[in-house]
Amino acid sequence: MTTEEERVLLIIEDDEAFARTLSKSFTRRGYTVLHAPGLEQAEALLEEHSPGFAVVDLKLNNNASGLLCVQMLHKFDPEMLIVVLTGYASINTAVEAIKLGACQYLAKPSNTDDIEAAFNHVAGSADVELTGRATSIKTLEWERIHEVLAETDFNISEAARRLGMHRRTLARKLEKQRVK
Structure with a gap:
């Protein structure tokens, strides 16, 4: 049984x-x-409380990065179990979140059961089933588009310029892959 202090989220x-x-x-x-x-x-x-658990949104208001929060929380308490939630999942941000101290990275929508399971599944497992399928070109393209959008503070015109595509083409791609 855990103590009350360890159950602060x-x-x-x-x-x-x-x-x-x-x-x-x-x-x-x-x-x-x-x-x-x-x-x-x-x-x-954190000046008054010592949580044992944290749930951090990856993209906060004013285009602030939840990764900075993960880094700060991990420095505050390296034992804290930190789960990153995001509607903008990418391999790049998942890797960085784990490097900065998150124990898990979940794509939205995630519910309380998913998050609590992530807190309880901290250790890695070599028994994870490997997929026989390589990552598709469409998935890689979507991840790159999202990465550039995040870099440009979701400015479609600037993202299209950096990606070397017409603004309307990017807008159509985004409409097809609408993220809620």
Whole structure:
């Protein structure tokens, strides 16, 4: 059985409705939940609390990176279990999140069961089933488009220029791969 202190969860999420839903769900599961919409607010909460768990959104308001939050949380407590949630999943950000101290990386939509399972599945497993399929060109293209969009603060015109494609072509591709 874990102590009450180990059941403190910090949620760093700028979407108030989603954060409220997660908070209620984790509170019902016995966690003490703290919420911060960004890095500065999270740092302020850490002055008074020592959470053992954290859920961090990858893309916060004002194009702030949740990766900075992961880095700060890991420096604060290297034992903290940190799960990164994102609607903008890519191999690049997943690798960086893990390098910076996250124990897991989940694509949205993820629910409380998924997140709690991620907290409980910290150790890696060599028994993970390997796919027989190589990553498709479309998946690689989508990851590259997303990476450039994030670099350009989601400016479609600038992203299209950097990708060497017409703005309307990029807009059509984004419409087909709409991310909610």
